[in-house]
Amino acid sequence: MDPDARCPCGSGLSYGECCGPFHSGAASAPTAERLMRSRFSAFAVGDPAYLLRSWHPDARPASIEIDPDTRWLWLEIVRTERGSERDSDGVVEFRAKYRVDAPEGRSSGVQHEVSTFARVAGEWVYVDGEA
Numbered sequence: 001m002d003p004d005a006r007c008p009c010g011s012g013l014s015y016g017e018c019c020g021p022f023h024s025g026a027a028s029a030p031t032a033e034r035l036m037r038s039r040f041s042a043f044a045v046g047d048p049a050y051l052l053r054s055w056h057p058d059a060r061p062a063s064i065e066i067d068p069d070t071r072w073l074w075l076e077i078v079r080t081e082r083g084s085e086r087d088s089d090g091v092v093e094f095r096a097k098y099r100v101d102a103p104e105g106r107s108s109g110v111q112h113e114v115s116t117f118a119r120v121a122g123e124w125v126y127v128d129g130e131a
């Protein structure tokens with residue numbers, strides 16, 4: 001993805017100033033919310049390796065497939081608990097709007113989830129989520 005393009009997470013920053021460095025491994029997400037945003041962006045840009053890497057090792061699936069028919073349109077952070085630079089766990093509630101352009105037809109929806117994050121060896125990782 002073009003580093004000068006708007007970051008898919010909706011921060012208003014460019015991809016190169018926002019989630020891009022997390023995806024490339026140049027930087028680590030400092031907060032649970034930033035990690036959540038970068039995981040949404042990873043779905044949007046199609047980076048399954050980052051999704052796996054940012055998943056808690058005990059909860060991580062063996063592989064992940066990103067549905068090429070699904071477009072992730074925007075992300076809204078509803079609420080956060082803890083998850084700051086000084087915390088070791090955190091919760092992020094979000095709503096993510098998507099559109100599916102499948103051969104069978106077009107549909108859209110909103111994924112509303114409360115996600116749990118933890119810090120493992122200093123790095124924020126996704127633990128699990130409840131829809």
Ligand SMILES: [Zn+2]
Pocket residue numbers: 007008009010011015018019020037038041
């Ligand atoms: Zn971003």
